[in-house]
Amino acid sequence: MAQRKNDGSKLFMTVLCMGAACSAIPISDLLDRASQRSDKLHSLSTTLTHDLDSHFPPIGRVIMPRPSMCHTSSLQTPSDKEQTLQVSESDLLSLARSLLHAWADPLVVLSASANTLPHPAQSTISNKILELQEHSKSLGDGLDILSGKMGPAAQTISSLPYSGGNDIGQDRISKLINFNFLLSCFRRDSHKIDSFLKVLRCRATKSLPETC
Numbered sequence: 001m002a003q004r005k006n007d008g009s010k011l012f013m014t015v016l017c018m019g020a021a022c023s024a025i026p027i028s029d030l031l032d033r034a035s036q037r038s039d040k041l042h043s044l045s046t047t048l049t050h051d052l053d054s055h056f057p058p059i060g061r062v063i064m065p066r067p068s069m070c071h072t073s074s075l076q077t078p079s080d081k082e083q084t085l086q087v088s089e090s091d092l093l094s095l096a097r098s099l100l101h102a103w104a105d106p107l108v109v110l111s112a113s114a115n116t117l118p119h120p121a122q123s124t125i126s127n128k129i130l131e132l133q134e135h136s137k138s139l140g141d142g143l144d145i146l147s148g149k150m151g152p153a154a155q156t157i158s159s160l161p162y163s164g165g166n167d168i169g170q171d172r173i174s175k176l177i178n179f180n181f182l183l184s185c186f187r188r189d190s191h192k193i194d195s196f197l198k199v200l201r202c203r204a205t206k207s208l209p210e211t212c
Contacts, residue, residue, distance in 0.1 A: 072160050090150055
């Protein structure tokens with residue numbers, strides 16, 4: 001599994017940028033490849049959510065924390081496409097990088113918790129969480145390269161510390177609810193990251209704003 005992770009990251013970085021040739025790759029091409037990776041990230045998180053729903057206790061939908069409790073909720077982001085189009089390119093990339101960076105530790109928690117998750121599809125869920133980590137790391141590496149080409153503002157990362165701890169619960173219901181909540185937060189943020197990068201990609205191709 002570790003070998004697959006390393007291979008996946010190396011493959012993406014090879015495609016994204018090959019050594020000194022990186023500076024010669026147009027930003028539009030880098031954004032296109034990053035957007036493809038973010039699309040995969042969001043798609044995978046959505047599939048994972050559906051996997052969990054197949055065996056989620058009804059009471060969980062009642063007592064699961066609200067989205068406002070996600071650890072990234074303090075970051076001010078555009079609430080819709082119209083607002084997103086008003087944000088500068090550097091700020092959009094900074095927002096995307098901040099959100100992605102904020103999930104480094106929580107994804108480790110999800111990965112560790114998935115190994116003992118009381119769910120019939122535990123093995124499948126665990127493998128997909130590992131894929132999320134791979135895609136997240138690769139996308140982060142790519143966005144680091146992009147930020148270096150877009151200036152200081154794009155390199156700014158807001159601190160969004162995760163204070164949820166490593167324990168998602170002791171009993172079956174708590175584990176399923178807390179795991180589902182954390183994953184739902186990631187799914188929401190992966191959608192934002194994907195949306196921001198798609199707008200950036202659209203702008204880089206000189207498309208009209210209304211087509212982005």
